[in-house]
Amino acid sequence: TQLLEQSPQFLSIQEGENLTVYCNSSSVFSSLQWYRQEPGEGPVLLVTVVTGGEVKKLKRLTFQFGDARKDSSLHITAAQPGDTGLYLCAGASNYQLIWGAGTKLIIKP
Amino acid sequence: EAGVAQSPRYKIIEKRQSVAFWCNPISGHATLYWYQQILGQGPKLLIQFQNNGVVDDSQLPKDRFSAERLKGVDSTLKIQPAKLEDSAVYLCASSPSGSRVGNTIYFGEGSWLTVV
Numbered sequence: 001t002q003l004l005e006q007s008p009q010f011l012s013i014q015e016g017e018n019l020t021v022y023c024n025s026s027s028v029f030s031s032l033q034w035y036r037q038e039p040g041e042g043p044v045l046l047v048t049v050v051t052g053g054e055v056k057k058l059k060r061l062t063f064q065f066g067d068a069r070k071d072s073s074l075h076i077t078a079a080q081p082g083d084t085g086l087y088l089c090a091g092a093s094n095y096q097l098i099w100g101a102g103t104k105l106i107i108k109p
Numbered sequence: 110e111a112g113v114a115q116s117p118r119y120k121i122i123e124k125r126q127s128v129a130f131w132c133n134p135i136s137g138h139a140t141l142y143w144y145q146q147i148l149g150q151g152p153k154l155l156i157q158f159q160n161n162g163v164v165d166d167s168q169l170p171k172d173r174f175s176a177e178r179l180k181g182v183d184s185t186l187k188i189q190p191a192k193l194e195d196s197a198v199y200l201c202a203s204s205p206s207g208s209r210v211g212n213t214i215y216f217g218e219g220s221w222l223t224v225v
Binding site for chain 2: 006040041042043044045048088090092096097099100101102104
């Protein structure tokens with residue numbers, strides 16, 4: 001069974017701090033996606049990474065796909081209250097999408 | 110462009126009752142998904158349709174859950190009879206084609222079910 005483990009499960013920090021969340025697996029994925037889900041809403045796609053070692057930036061968010069395409073990280077610089085939400089990673093393999101359990105992020109003003 | 114529409118948004122039922130959720134995907138999207146998301150967990154795929162055919166229903170509890178997409182457009186998910194552990198958000202999602210690498214999936218707002 002393919003698994004994606006996200007860490008930490010929960011993170012609460014002050015506005016302006018930096019943070020990194022991780023998505024790890026023993027399986028190789030053809031691509032990996034990061035989603036943000038706000039309370040009462042469905043997940044919204046932030047980014048898709050496809051190539052091993054790929055780095056993508058979305059304003060203050062930096063996403064990296066591991067060289068072996070088994071893991072990924074999301075780094076947020078100078079976090080803002082608007083970044084609060086559940087961050088989910090999902091790996092594509094054999095035409096299936098394997099989901100992590102998510103990292104619940106709270107940014108305190 | 111209209112997003113994925115779901116209804117009802119909220120439903121409270123007693124155990125052993127039945128409930129049905131409706132989903133209208135983004136126009137032209139061939140692939141439709143139903144996910145179950147329990148509080149504090151990631152989404153779990155229940156069923157995936159490609160047009161009106163089932164691609165994957167391996168995690169659908171078929172003794173109580175059923176889903177259909179008769180005309181390849183909108184879909185319904187039914188639970189009968191409901192159990193307490195079915196309390197969750199039921200997310201419908203669609204994509205232009207589900208099998209492509211890096212394909213974008215668009216989610217609806219979800220239908221929140223509480224079984225008491």
